[in-house]
Each structure stands twice: as structure tokens, then as C-alpha cells.
Amino acid sequence: xxxxxxxxxxxxxxxxxxxxxxxxxxxxxxxxxxxxxxxxxxxxxxxxxxxxxxxxxxxxxxxxxxxxxxxxxxxxxxxxxxxxxxxxxxxxxxxxxxxxxxxxxxxxxxxxxxxxxxxxxxxxxxxxxxxxxxxxxxxxxxxxxxxxxxxxxxxxxxxxxxxxxxxxxxxxxxxxxxxxxxxxxxxxxxxxxxxxxxxxxxxxxxxxxxxxxxxxxxxxxxxxxxxxxxxxxxxxxxxxxxxxxxxxxxxxxxxxxxxxxxxxxxxxxxxxxxxxxxxxxxxxxxxxxxxxxxxxxxxxxxxxxxxxxxxxxxxxxxxxxxxxxxxxxxxxxxxxxxxxxxxxxxxxxxxxxxxxxxxxxxxxxxxxxxxxxxxxxxxxxxxxxxxxxxxxxxxxxxxxxxxxxxxxxxxxxxxxxxxxxxxxxxxx
Ligand code: NAD
Numbered sequence: 087x088x089x090x091x092x093x094x095x096x097x098x099x100x101x102x103x104x105x106x107x108x109x110x111x112x113x114x115x116x117x118x119x120x121x122x123x124x125x126x127x128x129x130x131x132x133x134x135x136x137x138x139x140x141x142x143x144x145x146x147x148x149x150x151x152x153x154x155x156x157x158x159x160x161x162x163x164x165x166x167x168x169x170x171x172x173x174x175x176x177x178x179x180x181x182x183x184x185x186x187x188x189x190x191x192x193x194x195x196x197x198x199x200x201x202x203x204x205x206x207x208x209x210x211x212x213x214x215x216x217x218x219x220x221x222x223x224x225x226x227x228x229x230x231x232x233x234x235x236x237x238x239x240x241x242x243x244x245x246x247x248x249x250x251x252x253x254x255x256x257x258x259x260x261x262x263x264x265x266x267x268x269x270x271x272x273x274x275x276x277x278x279x280x281x282x283x284x285x286x287x288x289x290x291x292x293x294x295x296x297x298x299x300x301x302x303x304x305x306x307x308x309x310x311x312x313x314x315x316x317x318x319x320x321x322x323x324x325x326x327x328x329x330x331x332x333x334x335x336x337x338x339x340x341x342x343x344x345x346x347x348x349x350x351x352x353x354x355x356x357x358x359x360x361x362x363x364x365x366x367x368x369x370x371x372x373x374x375x376x377x378x379x380x381x382x383x384x385x386x387x388x389x390x391x392x393x394x395x396x397x398x399x400x401x402x403x404x405x406x407x408x409x410x411x412x413x414x415x416x417x418x419x420x421x422x423x424x425x426x427x428x429x430x431x432x433x434x435x436x437x438x439x440x441x442x443x444x445x446x447x448x449x450x451x452x453x454x455x456x457x458x459x460x461x462x463x464x465x466x467x468x469x470x471x472x473x474x475x476x477x478x479x480x481x482x483x484x485x486x487x488x489x490x491x492x493x494x495x496x497x498x499x500x501x502x503x504x505x506x507x508x509x510x511x512x513x514x
Contacts, residue, residue: 087269090115090163092188094125094152095134095205096244096345096411097237098169101205103141104248105167106150108273113160114152122154133410133437136245160195162177165266167235169205178352182207189216193223196230201266204234207290207350209357213257213283217287231263234283236290241344242408254278257286291357294350295368300335300341302371305378308338319500340420340472340498345413348375361404379419382498386424389494389513390468394428397491399462402473402499403435403442410437416498417472418445425452434462436475463489474499483510 087110091102094116102114116122124131127143130138144150153159170184185206186473192202200368202216213232220230234257239247254274256267264280271278281289304322308367311318318338326333342348351372358365390396405415412418415438424431433442434456446453459478463469463486471478486491487510494513495502507514 087111087165088113088163089270090159090166091169092116092159092166093169093171093184094121095169095171096134096241097205097239098167099125099130099132100137100239100248101167101169101237102150102152102245103137103144104245105270106144106147107140108270109149110270111149112151113159113163114150115156116152117154117156119154122152126152130470134241134244135408140245144451147341151356156191157195157292160192160200161197163200164198165201165203165270166192167205167236169201171345172206172208172349172353174253174349177356179356180207180349180353182208182212182215185212185216186219190223190411193220194225196220196224196226196228198228200228200230201263202230202232203267204232204287205237207236207294207346207353208234208287209291209353210284210288211357212287213259231258231260232283233258233263233267235267236286238290238293241411242406251277255289256280256285257283259283260394265449284310291350291354294347295371296353297335297364298342298347298351298375299367299371301337301347302374302459304336304338305341305374309381311338311449315506337500339378339417339474339500340382341375343414343416348372348414366469367394370420379416379423382420382496383423386468386496389496390492393424395430396467397430397432397465398424399456399459399464399466399469399490400424400431400433401435401459401462401469401471401478402475403433404438404473407473407475408437408442412438412445413439417442417471420470420472420498421446421453428452432456432462432464432466434459436477460485460489465488467492468494468496471495471497471499471501474501483507487512 089105089110089112091098091114093349094114102112106112119132138176151277168188172180175181236255254271254277256278258264308318322336325331326336351368353370355365403417404410404412431453439455459481
């Protein structure tokens with residue numbers, strides 16, 4: 087069985103390498119030729135722990151390769167995992183143009199039976215459109231099937247998530263498609279859940295939206311805590327010990343970002359509205375998340391009154407730790423708000439600074455990039471923690487305090503224990 091993986095971004099590259107590691111015969115392809123050249127030489131274009139080592143190891147065997155020739159890759163494959171982007175459109179719906187483009191290419195290169203697997207996150211009923219597009223553009227009577235196999239990996243732990251999945255969701259319509267998918271994932275056969283395609287597609291959107299809801303819920307509770315004597319960290323702990331609730335995703339702070347939760351909750355909202363379902367619960371969760379930035383900036387103003395010409399160290403630019411991904415990162419919104427106020431910003435992140443320089447270039451008048459968190463703190467009127475990298479949790483607070491003009495830390499991620507940090511004479 088030859089497997090093609092179309093799209094070698096965060097998901098596609100991990101999928102290609104992961105499937106090869108599971109012993110499959112894989113060719114990865116992408117429309118960006120430079121990306122393919124880089125990957126072919128064992129270079130990973132993103133920061134994802136463990137991925138480069140696994141890529142290099144699998145390239146050495148002969149079951150993993152990459153090609154920029156999409157047509158040939160499709161023709162030579164039996165199963166095609168589609169891992170292209172499904173970004174957000176202006177109205178909140180998912181932009182399915184990359185999926186459509188790939189469907190047309192598959193149709194034009196349908197030289198044998200192929201199983202087309204949606205790995206990208208797509209709205210429920212997308213498979214119907216893929217089938218219709220392939221049927222419309224194919225030039226022969228060759229048979230094909232579509233399956234849904236949503237991906238649940240998390241950036242930062244993507245390799246181990248792919249190789250140790252909680253569950254493998256497989257949405258299929260035919261026995262042949264089911265048999266192929268079960269064969270691919272035979273190593274995890276105890277974790278495979280086979281459903282129809284609509285169900286599989288919905289499981290992914292429903293899961294991401296639920297996690298987003300959970301974060302917004304604790305953020306709503308955190309506002310109650312801010313106005314009372316309650317400590318949100320302890321409230322979350324007390325709630326999370328109930329196994330029906332669980333401790334994960336109960337971390338109050340600046341809210342969720344990234345290329346998944348914000349767009350997925352909006353895509354589910356839009357498809358729900360289109361289908362006549364009351365989705366106000368999802369809308370409120372999204373609104374709470376958007377408001378987190380405003381609340382954070384209010385806290386900064388409460389500490390420093392006027393922000394114009396004040397110096398801020400901003401720690402953490404990626405949307406979460408252990409990734410260089412800045413898509414929909416809260417840091418971008420915080421930075422924009424502070425720039426509007428006339429503040430002077432010194433930014434630092436262990437991995438995401440190159441990506442951020444594409445949005446806020448080094449030559450921007452109010453921005454500089456620091457080489458370490460201590461350099462960022464030098465002379466700052468306040469230090470802002472935006473992403474909770476371990477490096478920040480382990481910072482030498484005495485050294486930071488000495489370096490700063492005013493020892494004020496405004497922590498968007500509740501990294502430190504309030505009592506301990508106040509003992510050091512830091513306003514927190
Ligand atoms: P990405 O933007 O990193 O990668 C998409 C890749 O597809 C890019 O390399 C792009 O060049 C390529 N591409 C686009 N159109 C193409 C075409 N016509 N032919 C060939 N290649 C094409 O996106 P991503 O983060 O990997 O996400 C991909 C999908 O997986 C999205 O639907 C996303 O919601 C979903 N997902 C993402 C994550 C995550 O953590 N990033 C997790 C689970 C699911």
C-alpha cells in the first residue's frame with residue numbers, strides 16, 4: 087500500500103513521518119517546492135520537538151520520501167491523506183479552497199482506486215463536497231472512496247501524540263475503506279473507533295470547541311475571583327479533582343490562540359447557524375476569549391496608569407509553549423494594543439522570534455527583540471508573561487528584579503505562586 091500525504095505543514099509532516107515510523111510506505115508532497123527540498127534533506131521547517139530526528143531516521147530507510155510533483159505522487163498512491171489548511175474566512179466559516187483544489191487534482195490523476203482521507207479539520211458534511219468534486223472532474227470511471235480521520239495531535243508534543251494516540255477516529259462508508267484504515271492503524275487497533283463520516287468530522291470540531299469552552303469557563307470564573315478574595319488556581323484545582331471535570335484545560339489566563347481553537351469554534355458556530363441550531367453557547371465562549379486581551383491590558387494600565395513611552399519586556403510570543411507557531415497568538419493582540427498606547431516593547435521567545443519578525447519587523451520604531459529574558463527585562467517598567475515556556479517558570483527572579491526599572495510582573499499565565507513572588511518584593 088502506497089500512501090501519499092498532501093500538505094507538509096504542522097500536521098502533514100508529522101503524519102508523513104509518523105506513518106513511515108508505523109512501517110507504511112509514504113510519499114509526502116506540498117505545493118511549496120522549497121519546503122519539500124528542505125524536508126527531503128532532513129531539515130524540518132518548523133519547531134516541533136523530536137520531529138527532525140524521526141524524519142532523518144525514516145529518510146534513511148527506503149519507505150519515506152518527499153516530492154514536489156503532486157500529479158505523480160497522486161498517481162502512484164493507493165491512499166491519500168489530505169493535510170492542507172482549512173483557515174478561517176471573514177464570516178467565521180472554514181475556507182475550504184485548499185481542500186477543493188486538492189480534490190480536483192485527485193480527480194485529474196485518478197488512474198486507479200484511491201482512498202481519499204480527510205486529515206485536515208473540516209466542517210461536518212465536507213466529504214459530500216469532496217466526493218462531488220472528484221466525481222465532477224474525474225476523466226474516467228475509476229472508483230474511489232472518501233474517509234475521515236481527524237487529527238488530534240498537539241503542537242509541541244505532536245510526535246508522541248501521533249505515535250501514542252488516545253483514539254483513532256475513522257469515518258467510512260464502505261468496507262473496503264474501513265479495511266484499509268484499520269490496516270494502516272493496526273498497531274492501535276484497540277483504540278480505533280469506526281463511525282460514519284459525518285460523525286467523524288463532527289467529533290473533531292466538537293472536541294476542539296469543548297476544550298475552548300472549558301478554557302473560557304475558567305476564565306469567566308477567574309473574573310469572579312479577581313473581584314473577590316478567591317484564588318482561581320485553587321478553584322480550578324478543587325474543581326479538577328472531580329473526575330467528571332478533570333484538571334486539564336482549567337488554566338485561567340490570556341485565553342486560547344493558535345491555528346485550531348479560535349477557527350474551529352467559529353467554524354462550528356457557522357455550520358450550526360447554517361443548520362438552524364442555537365449556537366449561542368459557542369459564541370459566548372469565543373467572546374470571553376476575545377475579551378481576555380482587553381482585561382489583560384486593563385491590568386497593565388492599573389499598574390502603570392499611562393503606557394506611552396513605558397518600557398515593557400514581553401515574554402512569550404508563540405501561541406503556547408514548545409512551538410514556534412504564532413498563528414492567532416494572544417501575544418500579537420497584546421503587542422498591537424500596547425503599540426497603540428505608545429509603549430516601547432522588548433520581545434523575547436525561545437523559538438518564535440523569527441516568525442514574529444514577519445509581523446513586527448526588527449526595524450519597527452517601538453519594538454526591539456532581545457536575546458534572553460534577562461536582556462528583555464533590562465530597564466523595563468513592567469514584565470509581561472504571555473506564554474508559559476518552562477524557561478520563564480525557572481527564571482531567576484532576583485536577577486530580573488535587579489534588571490528592571492520597576493519590579494512589576496503582569497502574568498497572563500499564572501506561572502508563579504502569588505505569595506512566594508510577593509515575598510521577593512515584586513508587584514505581581
Ligand atoms: P499548515 O498551514 O501548517 O500546513 C498546510 C500545508 O498544506 C502547507 O504546507 C501548504 O503549503 C500545503 N498546501 C496547501 N494547499 C495545497 C495544495 N493544493 N497542494 C499541496 N499542498 C498544499 O497547516 P496545519 O497546521 O498543518 O493544519 C492542517 C490541517 O490540520 C488544518 O485543517 C488544521 O485545522 C488541522 N489540524 C491542525 C493541528 C495543529 O496543531 N496545527 C492539529 C490538528 C488538526
